[in-house]
Amino acid sequence: MAEMDTTFLSEVNRLSGQHIETCYHCHTCTAGCPVSADMRYGPDRVIRLIELGEKARVLTTPDIWLCATCETCSARCPNGIDVAKVMDTLRHLSAAEGYRSPEPRILLFHHLYLAVVRFLGRSHEAIMLGLYKLRSLDLLSDMDSGLVLVLRGKIPILPRRIKGVAGVRQIFEAAARADKLAQGTDHARE
Amino acid sequence: MQESNAFCDKGSVVTGTPEASLTYGYYPGCSAHATAQEYDASVKAVFGALGLKLVEIEDWNCCGASSAHNLSHNLSVGLPARNLALIEQSGLETVAPCAACYNRLRVAQEEIAAHPDEFGWLGEALGGPLQGNAVVRSPISIMVEDVGLERIAAHVKRPLMGLKVVSYYGCLLARPRSISELADTEHPYELDDIMRTLGAEPLTWSYAVDCCGGSLSISRSDVARRMTQTIVDAARATGAHAIITACPLCQTNLEMRQSGKGQAKMPALYFTEAMGLAFDLPDTDKWWKKHLVNPRPMLSKLGLVA
Numbered sequence: 339m340a341e342m343d344t345t346f347l348s349e350v351n352r353l354s355g356q357h358i359e360t361c362y363h364c365h366t367c368t369a370g371c372p373v374s375a376d377m378r379y380g381p382d383r384v385i386r387l388i389e390l391g392e393k394a395r396v397l398t399t400p401d402i403w404l405c406a407t408c409e410t411c412s413a414r415c416p417n418g419i420d421v422a423k424v425m426d427t428l429r430h431l432s433a434a435e436g437y438r439s440p441e442p443r444i445l446l447f448h449h450l451y452l453a454v455v456r457f458l459g460r461s462h463e464a465i466m467l468g469l470y471k472l473r474s475l476d477l478l479s480d481m482d483s484g485l486v487l488v489l490r491g492k493i494p495i496l497p498r499r500i501k502g503v504a505g506v507r508q509i510f511e512a513a514a515r516a517d518k519l520a521q522g523t524d525h526a527r528e
Numbered sequence: 529m530q531e532s533n534a535f536c537d538k539g540s541v542v543t544g545t546p547e548a549s550l551t552y553g554y555y556p557g558c559s560a561h562a563t564a565q566e567y568d569a570s571v572k573a574v575f576g577a578l579g580l581k582l583v584e585i586e587d588w589n590c591c592g593a594s595s596a597h598n599l600s601h602n603l604s605v606g607l608p609a610r611n612l613a614l615i616e617q618s619g620l621e622t623v624a625p626c627a628a629c630y631n632r633l634r635v636a637q638e639e640i641a642a643h644p645d646e647f648g649w650l651g652e653a654l655g656g657p658l659q660g661n662a663v664v665r666s667p668i669s670i671m672v673e674d675v676g677l678e679r680i681a682a683h684v685k686r687p688l689m690g691l692k693v694v695s696y697y698g699c700l701l702a703r704p705r706s707i708s709e710l711a712d713t714e715h716p717y718e719l720d721d722i723m724r725t726l727g728a729e730p731l732t733w734s735y736a737v738d739c740c741g742g743s744l745s746i747s748r749s750d751v752a753r754r755m756t757q758t759i760v761d762a763a764r765a766t767g768a769h770a771i772i773t774a775c776p777l778c779q780t781n782l783e784m785r786q787s788g789k790g791q792a793k794m795p796a797l798y799f800t801e802a803m804g805l806a807f808d809l810p811d812t813d814k815w816w817k818k819h820l821v822n823p824r825p826m827l828s829k830l831g832l833v834a
Binding site: 462480 | 558562565592602646653655744
């Protein structure tokens with residue numbers, strides 16, 4: 339019998355600070371997950387796939403992007419596994435190693451949100467939503483909701499930069515370096 | 529070092545004389561200037577009415593919210609860390625009304641305390657090390673613990689008689705448990721206590737700490753709609769007139785993504801708006817105008833607004 343490749347399991351355990359091999363697949367995480375109906379596997383099977391070393395399959399599943407980070411799974415795991423933290427780690431790895439997200443709009447939303455924060459120091463709905471609409475080519479959906487927000491005066495048009503925006507940019511750069519160091523993403527994806 | 533600011537363990541908070549004037553730092557968060565203007569305004573009005581002073585943290589930045597959390601571990605700690613440094617400099621115990629901001633600031637604080645070696649890079653990026661003594665709180669715990677229900681009751685001029693509500697905390701105030709200020713994170717009761725004190729009737733339901741799907745509201749609105757509808761339908765089944773919230777993401781998502789299914793949509797009120805109404809504060813009408821689901825017709829039917 340071939341030995342199981344535990345490289346990916348060790349990597350996820352190290353980055354998330356968890357011991358996911360203690361999972362006995364009771365399914366509590368998936369049963370309580372409010373998004374599992376929209377997922378391909380659900381959290382407990384994602385954990386099983388990590389144990390099986392199915393790195394590419396795990397890092398390209400929509401599940402890791404659909405996770406709403408509500409942490410219900412972590413709160414209820416009888417073995418104290420922070421399942422949401424494992425999902426965080428998988429997203430971070432997937433993004434850092436350049437895997438194509440099966441949920442490109444979710445990834446795009448997060449990237450644009452952070453691009454605006456990097457530029458202004460704060461978020462700004464009008465710029466962010468404008469960019470999102472253009473880049474996602476999802477121009478027509480939700481225009482009614484957007485219009486209502488504008489009519490209620492809830493989307494200020496003019497952006498304001500904070501004074502310490504240079505410091506915020508420095509945090510972005512230093513954080514990216516620290517992520518790389520922790521993930522060891524210099525080595526190529528298998 | 530701040531261990532936990534659960535109600536039973538909040539260290540150095542001054543609770544002295546009942547009408548003592550307290551000053552808190554104020555971290556509004558980005559949504560206070562956009563989708564949550566009525567939360568910002570009602571928090572300020574209610575704190576003012578109770579004699580509590582708010583001093584805005586100078587030049588604060590975005591906490592990174594769910595996007596930094598989703599994409600980068602270090603950024604999800606680094607962006608809140610700059611604010612923690614500013615809060616430390618202010619020397620003020622600081623209120624973060626936005627549940628997402630509260631959550632990200634507290635989680636970052638916990639991460640840095642637990643893994644100081646991993647965040648050595650922060651000192652350089654921030655121009656100095658963090659002391660680790662910032663105190664960040666949600667307005668719910670300030671109301672229940674520092675102000676107290678008795679003092680809230682003393683300010684009620686227009687009891688919210690006949691108003692049936694369900695209290696909704698969502699994820700970010702309840703999880704992870706280690707940073708939550710709620711005494712029971714599966715069955716919290718703090719908002720119920722406040723609402724009862726205001727004369728309203730809090731109803732029992734099972735969705736108080738369920739997720740509304742706020743982080744998917746723009747990019748997968750279909751999923752967010754389903755999650756929101758589950759919560760609104762459950763609220764409706766109890767016979768509630770409104771959902772009481774303390775999170776700008778929940779509040780916007782609940783009002784924006786629900787379907788009325790042929791009936792009037794259900795408004796989601798910030799708990800501070802309910803307090804302002806019960807205190808008979810002058811600006812409440814301006815708050816109702818900001819809602820995507822206008823609560824005025826419902827409040828008017830109950831005789832709570834003219």
